[in-house]
Structures are given as structure tokens and as C-alpha cells.
Amino acid sequence: MREIAERLDTAEARFKAMEGELVVHAMRAEYASARQCGEEMLELAEQTGNRYAIAGALAPIGATSMHLGDIDAAQSLAERGRALGAPDEPSIQSVSCWVLLASTFTHQGRIAEANATQREALALAARSEEPYVLAHATAYLASNHQLIGDVPRARELAAEAEHIAKDLGFTVLASIATISRAWCDFHEGGGDAALETLRAAFDAYVASGQRISTTSHAVVAVDAFLAAGDLERASALLDFAAAFAAETGERLNESEIHRLRGEWLLAGPAGRSRRGAAGDCFERAIAIAA
Numbered sequence: 001m002r003e004i005a006e007r008l009d010t011a012e013a014r015f016k017a018m019e020g021e022l023v024v025h026a027m028r029a030e031y032a033s034a035r036q037c038g039e040e041m042l043e044l045a046e047q048t049g050n051r052y053a054i055a056g057a058l059a060p061i062g063a064t065s066m067h068l069g070d071i072d073a074a075q076s077l078a079e080r081g082r083a084l085g086a087p088d089e090p091s092i093q094s095v096s097c098w099v100l101l102a103s104t105f106t107h108q109g110r111i112a113e114a115n116a117t118q119r120e121a122l123a124l125a126a127r128s129e130e131p132y133v134l135a136h137a138t139a140y141l142a143s144n145h146q147l148i149g150d151v152p153r154a155r156e157l158a159a160e161a162e163h164i165a166k167d168l169g170f171t172v173l174a175s176i177a178t179i180s181r182a183w184c185d186f187h188e189g190g191g192d193a194a195l196e197t198l199r200a201a202f203d204a205y206v207a208s209g210q211r212i213s214t215t216s217h218a219v220v221a222v223d224a225f226l227a228a229g230d231l232e233r234a235s236a237l238l239d240f241a242a243a244f245a246a247e248t249g250e251r252l253n254e255s256e257i258h259r260l261r262g263e264w265l266l267a268g269p270a271g272r273s274r275r276g277a278a279g280d281c282f283e284r285a286i287a288i289a290a
Helices: 002-007 011-027 031-048 051-067 071-084 092-107 111-126 131-147 151-168 171-208 214-228 231-248 254-267 272-289
Strands: none
Touching: 002 011, 011 031, 011 051, 031 051, 051 071, 051 092, 071 092, 092 111, 092 131, 111 131, 131 151, 131 171, 151 171, 171 214, 214 231, 214 254, 231 254, 254 272
16 A cells, blocks of 8 residues: 555545555554654645545544643644534544544543533534444543443443444444443443453454554453452453553553552552552552653
């Protein structure tokens, strides 16, 4: 795809050939390649003056920035993409920018703004004639509500995303939605059955080959394992998430990985050394989050 792009004559043609390349890099958590490709794409899109092309580059660049831990940059890119979108012409690019903006607000603790943005994102997605657009929006917005502990809304959106995704074979979106829904089930008394559903959905996501947000989904599972007292699984998954973050540079959940490691230490056998190590984990989590 890259070789073809470099042989094409016009900026618009090269942009179209590179669009798939950017999405693949971003979805596989190849963030350095995604950022480089995205910057080249954005330059080409701006040369064409095509606002749809520009919006198409902004969403994956913004998602890349978000996962690298640069939330301010992600917010700026998402706001630019939102402004370019037409309310009467919903697309996966424009809806993705709305969803990304809601996610940046959520991670910044700006919950009222996040909720308002999520309502707009859902309204826009519902106007699309492509079921994938609504499945995408509901799956990722369910994760947003799960992040702040809004179990009823997370469950509602996750169930809608699961229904669409499973019916039409969107297997990755189905896994994402099931992770959120099973987490809700577990925290409302679902017990071992909910925990196994969550574990299986996370394993399916990892097996899919899509890697973006792996640490986001991992910390959801760790939270449930710790709550269930399954310290062995929690520790193994924390090790996996930490190694993934180190390999890819996915820093969005780095703070949460250290916080949960501290919780794991406190949940084990009592001892001064474990309490001290847990304190170190919490201090590091605070520093990274700040």
C-alpha cells in the first residue's frame, strides 16, 4: 500500500492509498509509525483542501496521541475534527472525533463535558446508515462510562454494541463491548460467571490482532480479578500490561497499572515491606497521572 502511494501523482490519490496504512498502524499499536504516517497524511489532506480527508487523518492521529499519553494534543485534534464534520453527514471519521473528544474529557475528569459530548456522539452515530458507525460509538462510549463507574449507562451501551456487533460479525467491537458489560455484571454480583466472560472477552481481543487500547482493557480485567481475590491472575495480567506499555509506548494507563500493582501488594500477605512497596506504587501512579 505504501509503495503504491508513493507512485501516485496527486495528493488526493496518495492520501487514499495511505489511509489504510495509518489505520493498520494505529490499530496494531504501532504508534511511532502511526504518528509519522498520520502527519504525512494530514499534510496531503490539507493540500487537497478536502475537509473529509482532513477529518479522516485527525481521528487516528488523535487516538495515537491519546494512547501515547498526550491528552491535550488528542483533545485539540478531536476538536478540530468535530468542527470539520457535518451534522447531516455522519461518518466513521466524524463520529470517531466526537468519541475521542469525550474520552479526553473523561480522562481529565471533566465529566459533565464528557457526558454532553457522548450524547452528541451517539445522536450523530444514530443518524448514520452504516451499522458499524453506531456499533463503534456505543462500544467505545460504554468503556468511557465504565471508566467512571457509571454501571447502568455502561451496561446499556455495551449491550447495544454487543447486539449490533455480534449480529453483523464485528468481532473486535463485540469483544470490547463484552469486556465492559461483563465488568458491569461482575460488580453487580455476577460472580464467577461474569469473571469468566470478562476473561474470555479479553483473550478474544488479544487474539484478534488488534492491539490499540490493550492496556485499557487489561486494567478493567485486573480490577475484577482483584475484587474477586484472584491475585495470581491479577499479577500475571499486570505483568502483561506493563510489558505491553513498555513495548509500544502506550502510556494512557501507565498510572493505573502502578495503582493496581499497589492494590495487589496490599491484598497479599500483610507485611511492612509489602506496604512500603505499595506506597511506592501509589506515589508513582500519582506522579505519572499528574
